[in-house]
Amino acid sequence: MRSGRFTARSRSLRRARLYLALGLGLALVGLTTLFTAARPAMADLTPEPPEHHSAMSSPHHPVAPANAMEPAAAALDRTGWTVSAGSEETSSENGRAANVLDGDTGTFWHSRWSGTADRPPHTITLDMHRTAVVSALVYRPRTGNPNGRVGEYSISVSKDGQDWGSPVATGTLADDAAAKTLGFAPQGARFVRLTALTEAGGRGPWASAAELDLLGDPGTPQATVDLPRTGWTAAASSEESGAEDGRAANVLDGDPGTFWHSRWSTAAAPLPHSITLDMHRTADVSALSYQPRRDRTNGRAGAYTVTTSTDGTSFRAPVAQGTWRDDDTVKTATFTRTEKARFVRLTVTTEAGGRGPWTSAGEIRLSGPADPSVHGSWGRIIGFPLVPVATAVLPGEKMLAWSAYATDRFGGSNGYTQTAILDLKTGKVTQRRVDNTGHDMFCPGIAMLADGRVLVTGGSNAEKASIYDPATDQWTETTDMNVPRGYQAMTLLSTGDAFVLGGSWSGGEGGKDGEVWSPKTQTWRKLPGVPAGPAMTDDPDTPFRADNHMWLHATSDGKVLQAGPSKQMNWITTTGDGTLTPAGTRADSGDAMNGNAVPYDVGKLLTLGGSPAYEKSDATRRAYTVSLSGEKVEAARTGDMEQARGFSNSVVLPDGKVAVFGGQSYVVPFSDATSVMTPELWDPATGRFTSLATMAVPRNYHSVANLLPDGRIFSGGGGLCGDCETNHPDGAVFTPPYLLDADGTPKPRPAITGQVPSRTTPGVTLTVTTDKPVESFVLMRAAAATHSTDNDQRRIPLKSTAAGEGSYKLSVPSDPGVVLPGNYMLFALDADGVPSVSRFLTIA
Template sequence: MTPRLRRSHLFIGFALGSLLVGLTPLLGAANPVGTPDSGHAHVPFEQRTAMAAPHHPVVPANAEEPAAPVLDRAGWTATASSEETIGENGRAANVLDGNARTIWHSKWSGTPTRPPHTLTVDMHRTAVVSALVYVPRSGNANGRIGEYSITVSQDGQNWGSPVSTGTLADDVSAKTLGFAPQGVRFVRLTVLTEAGSRGPWASAAEVELLGDPGTPQSTVDLARTGWTATASSEETSGENGRAANVLDGDSRTFWHTKWSGGTSAPMPHSITIDMHRTTSVSALAYEPRPNLANGRVGAYSVTTSLDGSVFGAQVAAGTWQDDGTVKTATFTRATEARYIRLTVTAEAGGRGPWSAAGEIRLSGPADPAAHGSWGRTIGFPLVPVATAVLPGDKLLAWSAYAVDRFGGSNGYTQTAILDLRTGKVTQRRIDNTGHDMFCPGIAMLADGRVLVTGGSNADKASIYDPATDRWSATTDMNIARGYQAMTLLSSGDAFVLGGSWSGGRGGKAGEVWSPDTGTWRKLPGVPADPAMTDDPDTPYRADNHMWLHATSGGKVLHLGPSKQMNWISTGGEGSITDAGDRADSDDAMNGNAVAYDIGKLLTLGGAPAYEKRTATRRAYTVDLSGDQVQAARTGDMDHARGFSNSVVLPDGKVAVFGGQSYPVPFSDATAVMTPELWDPATGAFTSLATMAVPRNYHSVANLLPDGRIFSGGGGLCGDECGTNHPDGAVFTPPYLLDADGSTKPRPVITGGVPPTATFGASLTVSTDKPVKSFVLMRASAATHSTDNDQRRVPLESTPAGTGTYQVSVPADPGVVLPGTYMLFALDGDGVPGVAKFVTIS
């Protein structure tokens, strides 16, 4: 069924795209500013944004309406550092009048005011705000905002660091500039440049602010051990609807108010969480029960108590949308409490006097040293569906033929490169390879280039060379593919398997690409069938996103997502043999595997089918000893996840981001907002600081050369879809932070790392202070929850004098695959320095 899509929520989401983009300027004539262009009549915001974004692609039937509300602008005022009042009515107040024909414009008559220009909205009350929606004037391009920043204030006098920065595209579409939700009164948009470089102007037709979409970035889930829940009404006859179910970690068991016997409990309803201890609480997350809409919470309020008898004033209140997404009530301030009460005064869909909840979680302020911290939202001019880490501190991203749409075989791809040093993003459309690289296979080659295969143009193969910043075509594959798996081999060749999403269903046997000849060799002895899952949509989904780990002698261990693992030989015609089951695991589609040590991998999450099946919390270790494979269950994640992304850190721990407990493409329902960190020493997972943006289908995560992690993307389902996330954020792991959030002192590699090194080489590496260990982290590429390029290789090292170490590179190319690595030095506390790039060959 096609969902109801309301244009008032077109750009609403969990802190969508603050577009930190350094786009190449779109050139145009610098025409003089005229009078306000003829535009739309006084119409509601949903109709205005619809007119501003004329494209109408097909929207997936399972797209979800986003959750953040448009805040009521009654009583708001707007002021600007510059207004045009002579040549036209360009007053700041026009951005709040509901009429897109009236605009704010900086002064242009006489002597134009030069940037920066500021536009400040005063809500005259404190509210939780998560984004600013900017609607450009239509018709006349002059004054469209280019580079910008957003700051917030409680009093209009004290403004902190920007909560969002970026550069907007030079078009008429409404832009949502997101940031971590927080309670503020004043929001200021500062314009640094005009988008098309036509002049020193700034303008806006309308400005909206979005309210509470999710938990602030500075919080972490509180452990629910020992908690109890009680409710004003429970259903115990017709079903198990007890309040305690909201704390059991399974949204399929739920609290429901009384409905049996022909008498339903009237509103209001309340459910109270007793934490049995007093702690600081800053948000309540509400997960509706899956699959059934009855009882979804609509109008609500949250109150707190120290003793369970006296509850104070509301700390949060509002109305949640009638959809299956996880909702969060963000408190205007952190509150010391033992009891948290959610009071429901209306059912979201007006279906009846019922209330229900699958799960309830509480969040408190995060300790950076224990939970890490998130940077501001970084926007992209596309949804980063695929990413690759490059030398020179760059991140390559690409998606499809259009910014937020895919389909067909269009022969070109939108790409972007984020410069991690400057924060700028450059955008480029790649036409010369004739390749639409949406949903590809990826392998990082031995010489540092990136090989991208198949996808929408299912037989094509393209190569990006970071040394020249150029894309080129290589020979087409023998078998057309999409959603295939790839890995580099110890020989330096690239192996590909599966991929029935495009290019026809089934028959996706393996093949190998040679960098010496640039051609593909078929492997008829490596059919995809033994490696397929039991997905009901076989083979369209069953051979997708395989987890591959290359070993010595050109061999590959296929370790998922099917529960059966396989050894693959790539010599001659190739072969595939059963390597046993992954312990007691079921198929785990859209989970992932991470090589956290030599011959040791961790698999996380996934579901028995590609979509619409409950995901698992389980994680497994897979150990290789020669041809022997041993799999064992390790600690469970706190959250079930499909479509999540996992990243191994230099210290050997593994961080997992995002995903859904009930995976559905193009949906943010059941989104998991709390990352977790797995420790190989204990096998246990711990919670990390909560994300501001859901990262589900079409999201990515990559280790960066400074030891932090990029997490971004999600969506790509058309310009009318509320779950597009053309953005990302950088997570700072706890190993880099003190309790006050300041950065710990880090070791610095001062010399001895050449640009290239051979297998078995001994490097004389110098550092600015004593270090305990060195580790190679392979520069990796991610897409669709899969990153077969990840590899952590601890190195043997011995002191060779003050601040000098002999560091040994393994001689086996099956341990250190040829290619580009980041060399990290770690001190005695496990704190890594900034990596040096080195290519091993």
């Protein structure tokens, strides 16, 4: 047995140990389930304990990070705070608002219910009596009695108690007793208001809370963008160059595996230690991000200050100071004011863990104010009652999301799934438990069908297949697959059938050969000529990890290009027994598991990011174009990303550019260490990436991103690891720069007017009218995303000719291998590349 391989027994034992962490938490959940079994109204939202896993069921590795129980940001000191509510119960019980600040979870605030109950919405407002940076509200429901648990909510902030502006967060909470952390982009405020719009269980017109806390600055700047580091230099007051390469320059090399370290091999240089970045030009700077060294804990920065200078000699008063936690996550010091500076100095006065008189850093970056017309902007955080691990865009401006049998964790084969629908018009999120198909749809394959339905296969219930119909809002089951799978890849074929390959995460390891589902017969057909083996990566944990999340691109005549993540690409045919033949390598690319493949034009894909192994592996900055011409496949390296990414998500925009969100430079499931917080935008005209506005929440393992019907992008999720810090049951909408002016106001957009047929076929000519002259039209396929993979998205530019004032004739390609059957969003773009709001149509 080669090094790095495992016998079935040793792998089973390893996974059992790793699964223990989640299982202990689920034991408590199981007791809750037993207690609530007699209450049918509540049972549908109560997680059940997972079934026992055999060696063949291959559960995830649910290992929480070492600091899993610590909050993402410190809770603010509540001394001197006061609170007021729009309604409180004072007659029949002590339901005063002040109870949320008394430190006793046995007391609570409750809206008035005796006599005539006050109707929602109900508000409760915290006054800190000082201005502080706030990034989240922690809501703890009352204990025992479920009445008044907050369902739909919004959060608003104010500096003066008068001007509240738009909500900074909205969403829907699960109907359970767990504490909820409701995050939003960090900002200065004195007042924070929680508005309860509905009661979670629909039991009455009430709202209640046991305790409310606020979290401070997590070190994530708002409306900033990373400054390009080309030409920068770094100098340190002390650096180790004898026993190791600990030079200051390592913080600028883009490799978090190298690091700066203060001198230690002879007489250790005493604290404090400083490192100074010289940008060799003056720039507006508003934040510094610090990434700890990755290999060891020694030298993590604790107490720090940041100062700036224009000449490198005279440094101003500190613009940031504080103490960072002793963990491996990226830290950000947000400046109290934007500074014009050439030099920025980080001075560290203590080692975070008190291990010695050392300081180290893997990477240091600086951020400046974002220009919306160049970098885009982020909307409010939208809270979900579950971690959105998988998502699909639907007609009617809705988005489907789901997690697993539970809202915040996975495990077992429980036969049901927690789902949610986000209404993109209102921001309302509604939750539903789906159990009529007997399918726990965690870690699935997804294909958007020709008629607009969503086919979901495998996962925790590895053999199952379920279908969601957005027209009826109903889930139904279809025939089980021949091969049980989890983490498999799927795509719709030009024939309207669905193809699946790989998936050794569940249902046993290996043998996950191809098969095809027919919508006409509702049955699966094996493809013995399409083995999974040649499409696998060389992961050390093969085949468990090596056949996961394949990049499948459907073409003409039922063919598929398997473009990755293996460095070897393959052509697949699906007629008869099927065939699999090599299509060459992706230029000089290595294996790129958990990377992305995005069809940005007809017969053209961008592949980017990923890593040689599924976990505990360095990601890459590299990106490649893959061009198809008949059977010929050509791959070439394009510009590199600024930062390496695995577990990221990428979305093609109507103008052909590709936006990439989140990810880690060193991939570790259920960790936010080495998070990349700055998205990037690739331009096919130049082959280069540019930075976009910084995110407020890390998006790594189990995150998603989708193009929305109005040309914006949803980015959300991450985690699903139970009681851990890296659960992110939320998302946010990103507005790309093509929609914004420099001051952040929306650009004028063209509009498609008149009727657009709801259904049509390939090869037709459509007549479309617009309210002003436009330059081009494009079809964007409605897509589904999970686990960094979206095989459904594709962009199809249309040939158009003017047919009179405001009227255009559009030619839809006749090849269903180009216009894959399914739902599409039709966009019109003006001469500046500004897209209209789309119109949905089905092409089949």
